[in-house]
Amino acid sequence: MTEPPLHAVLIGFGNAGRMMHLPLLVAAGFEVSGVVATSAAAEARVREAGLPLMESLETVDGSSPDIVVVAVPDEAHEDMLHSALALKPRAVVVDKPVATSSAAAVRMTEAARSAGSVLVPFQNRRWDGDFLTMKGLIGDGSLGDLIRVTSCIARWTAAVGNSWRERSRPGLDGRLADLGSHLVDQLVNLLGPVDSVYAEVRAARVARGPNDDCFLALRHRSGVTSHAHMSAVQSAPVPRFLAQGRLGSCQVDGMDPQQEQLVAGIRPGSIGWGTDPSRPAAALTGTRTRSEPIVPGDWVEFYRLLRQHIQCAEPPPVLAEDAIQILRILEASQQSADERSIVHVD
Numbered sequence: 406m407t408e409p410p411l412h413a414v415l416i417g418f419g420n421a422g423r424m425m426h427l428p429l430l431v432a433a434g435f436e437v438s439g440v441v442a443t444s445a446a447a448e449a450r451v452r453e454a455g456l457p458l459m460e461s462l463e464t465v466d467g468s469s470p471d472i473v474v475v476a477v478p479d480e481a482h483e484d485m486l487h488s489a490l491a492l493k494p495r496a497v498v499v500d501k502p503v504a505t506s507s508a509a510a511v512r513m514t515e516a517a518r519s520a521g522s523v524l525v526p527f528q529n530r531r532w533d534g535d536f537l538t539m540k541g542l543i544g545d546g547s548l549g550d551l552i553r554v555t556s557c558i559a560r561w562t563a564a565v566g567n568s569w570r571e572r573s574r575p576g577l578d579g580r581l582a583d584l585g586s587h588l589v590d591q592l593v594n595l596l597g598p599v600d601s602v603y604a605e606v607r608a609a610r611v612a613r614g615p616n617d618d619c620f621l622a623l624r625h626r627s628g629v630t631s632h633a634h635m636s637a638v639q640s641a642p643v644p645r646f647l648a649q650g651r652l653g654s655c656q657v658d659g660m661d662p663q664q665e666q667l668v669a670g671i672r673p674g675s676i677g678w679g680t681d682p683s684r685p686a687a688a689l690t691g692t693r694t695r696s697e698p699i700v701p702g703d704w705v706e707f708y709r710l711l712r713q714h715i716q717c718a719e720p721p722p723v724l725a726e727d728a729i730q731i732l733r734i735l736e737a738s739q740q741s742a743d744e745r746s747i748v749h750v751d
Contacts, residue, residue: 410436411471411712414492416462416485418447421500422476423454424667425529425704430474432673433708438470443477462488469493471715474527476500479582486513490520495715498525502586503725505576507732514725525711525721526728530587531594533661534679534702538687539646540595542697547689548650554595555632555647556588558660559639562617565610577735579615581606584635585738590731592623592631599623599734599750606742609638621738653691659684661702673705 413435415422422440430437439459442448451458473489475482475497482499489497497517503526504510517524530536542548576582593599601624609618617637624630634643646657662681671678679701686696710722734750741748 408434408716410434411715412436412438412468414439414441414459414462414470414473414489414494415476416441416443416473416489417476418442418451419444419476420668422447422474423450425664426474426476426498426527427454427456428667428672429529429705429708432705433712435472435708435712462492472496472498472711474498479505479578480576483509483513486524487516490516490522493520494522496523496525496711496721498527498711500527501590501728502526502577502582502732502735503728504732505578505582507729507736509576510725510729510732514729517725523714523721524725524728525714526723526725527707528587528590528723528728529704529707530591530661531723532703532706533591533663534699535645535657535659535661535687536591537700537702538697539648539655539657541700542655542687542689543595543648543650547652548648548655548691549652550650551596551627551629552649552651553630553632554592554649555634555644556592557634557636557639557643557645558584558588559634559636559643561640562637563610565614577732577739579606579608579617579619580635580637581616581619581735581738585619585621585633585735586728586731588633588635589621589623589734590727592633593625593727593731593734596625596629596631597627598625598730600626601747601749602734602737602741603747604738604741606739609636619738623734650691653689653693655687655689655697657687657699663702663704673703679703 439457440451441459473494475485603622605620606616608614619635621633644656648655689695707722713719714721737748737750
């Protein structure tokens, strides 16, 4: 007997809602029973997609959706979460970073818990193929005891775009918030909690604009150091990951293809989904030299695990407490850059 679909309401139908969350939800077996658009252009896109358009969350019928997905600019996350909780969903998924401050993230987590729901941060890059490959190699001891791990998402983007992400915003913003929330989450997932951070955070393209060139040096309680580099002004190619252990190193080049595939209209589950045949294998050197294929990425797994959380009481795919800690690390990074000092992370 086929299980009935779980129902999702999507708030926001910009690039994230339309190109990312919608196809991932459908691939994981959710039915999108309504979309709240936040602009006239978004309303037109909802109608074009043939999805139920809701003028507001108040127009939802009497039944509660299983989940609500919040895919709007960061500064609106807290208000939208409170509106979403009025629908009494089992879970509310919020795009990363879940808030512009750790204090706001704590309030949101407590509000969801008090409402009998759960806040689930959308940290989809935990299912990047390169990250999964690196996690496997570290976990199986191929590199020996780790010394340092470097993670970079750095490109050459000379022109400043017009999207909300390219504007200064209250609280955390720029590449530190947007990409830092991914890279730091991955590094903490790999190496454990962070004790201290030294950071350089600057606006290289536009004076007084949002930061667009960031370097973080994190000291983990495990004794391992990690470096994160997020930049819009990096013209020379740099490795996506570089890990050094006592038995050797591993270098991963290129980028996970899933975002580009979704933008191109390629749907999860299609032939070649999550893979890039032109991407070089991970290169291991040291006591042994070998190549390791990049495992396929699978962002759909986030929503599959969320289904299991709802249907089988399994843990959610990402804990709200993880997002709070990541925001504290990013806030400490901004403080470090402002003070030009090493800052302890609470």
